[in-house]
Amino acid sequence: ILGSGLGSLADSIENPEFYPYEDLPHFPISTVEGHAGRLVIGMLNGKCVVAMQGRFHYYEGYCYNEVTFPVRVMKLIGVNKLIVTNAAGAANTSFKPGDLMLITDHINFSGDNPLIGRNLKEFGPRFPDMSTAYDPELRSKALEVAKDLNIDIKQGVYMMFSGPTYETPAEVRMARILGGDAVGMSTAPEVIIANHSGMKVLGISCLTNMAAGILEQPLNHEEVVETSNMVKEKFTSFMN
Structure with missing residues (x-):
């Protein structure tokens, strides 16, 4: 899943097949700048990959079932590892714009949960454990790759x-x-x-700005996309 301004990674996919979201049954439509709005399926370094070139957001008016629908589709077509990326603001003052951060865990402060409602037991249990939602083994491999590429990556x-x-x-x-x-x-x-679906997850944030209140300047989406574009070479090198 490629976040704001990070969709250029999909350009590295060989023999790509493109599927615009509007052509896929029940898929929402991306409405945010920096999100191309299509699935790209092809080969990346000898591996078959499915890339979401643009994601869906709760704030676009979509419910969580719609936001997460593509993840279940990917599970059903055989995907068992998910790399999820995003553009984020740095709250940790030791971080800086342009840093990449491996996600070790998350705090869901959105006020909603996509598993509220009837459990789809064909995907997973009613009460899934979230202790290692971000797979430690994948994170360890990512740290090794960053070291080999001399990329200073945060966690x-x-x-x-x-x-x-x-x-x-x-x-x-x-x-x-x-x-x-x-x-x-x-x-x-x-x-x-x-x-919930039994997929292993690696999460990566591209820190595009310092979060509100750290610097005396207003925040805007243009800065997010601009910083994402500035680090796309480092990001693409790391992901490849």
Whole structure:
């Protein structure tokens, strides 16, 4: 799943097949700048991959069943490892814009959960464990890759807010107190569904800005996309 401004990774996929979301039954439509809005299926370094070039967000008006629908589709077509990426604000003041952060855990502060309602037991149990929602083995491999490429990669906890407003300075202070290192508006619902479905997950945040209240400047989406574009070479090298 490729987050805001990170969709260029899909350009590295060989022999790609493109499936616009509007052509796929029951898929929502991406409405946010930096999200192309299509599935790309092909080969990446000898592996068959399915890339979501653009995701869906709760703040776009979609319910969590719609936001996470593609994850269940991927499970049904044989995907068992999910790499989920996002553009996020750095709440940890030792981080800086342009850093990549491996997600060790998340705090779902969106006020909703995609598993509320009737359990789909063909995917997973009623009460799934979330102790290792972000697979330690995949994270260890990612750290090795970063070391080999001489990429300084951070690790931390991602805290999800519903959006579409950026977090207030007080909310960012709260995030730090609760252990959050980065804040954003996605990822947690997809990871919950992937975990429920028995998929192994690797989460990566591209830290595109310092979260509200750390620097004396307003936040905007253009900065998010601009920083994502600046680090896309590092991101693509790491992901390949």
